Amino acid sequence: MIEIWNETPKEPKYFLRFIKDKEWKDKVSIIIVDKNGVKVDAGTILAFNEKGQIELYADVNNKAASALGLTLDKDGRIALAFLTN
Numbered sequence: 001m002i003e004i005w006n007e008t009p010k011e012p013k014y015f016l017r018f019i020k021d022k023e024w025k026d027k028v029s030i031i032i033v034d035k036n037g038v039k040v041d042a043g044t045i046l047a048f049n050e051k052g053q054i055e056l057y058a059d060v061n062n063k064a065a066s067a068l069g070l071t072l073d074k075d076g077r078i079a080l081a082f083l084t085n
Contacts, residue, residue, distance in 0.1 A: 016032060056077040056078055
């Protein structure tokens with residue numbers, strides 16, 4: 001089959017990964033990683049802290065977030081939508 005080159009690769013370049021934070025014993029984070037599972041620069045999106053609260057990180061990697069289809073606010077934090085029934 002003949003394939004035409006496309007600037008956008010066919011396989012995803014970035015992924016989301018759920019990790020236990022090494023710096024904080026009771027914190028887990030969602031980070032952006034490359035195809036090798038390595039965290040990208042400014043790749044921490046959010047964390048669940050020891051109190052069960054969600055912490056949003058500022059200045060998330062815009063290029064990686066955009067490639068994943070994530071929306072960032074003016075401060076570079078992941079945009080949240082609050083849904084009601």
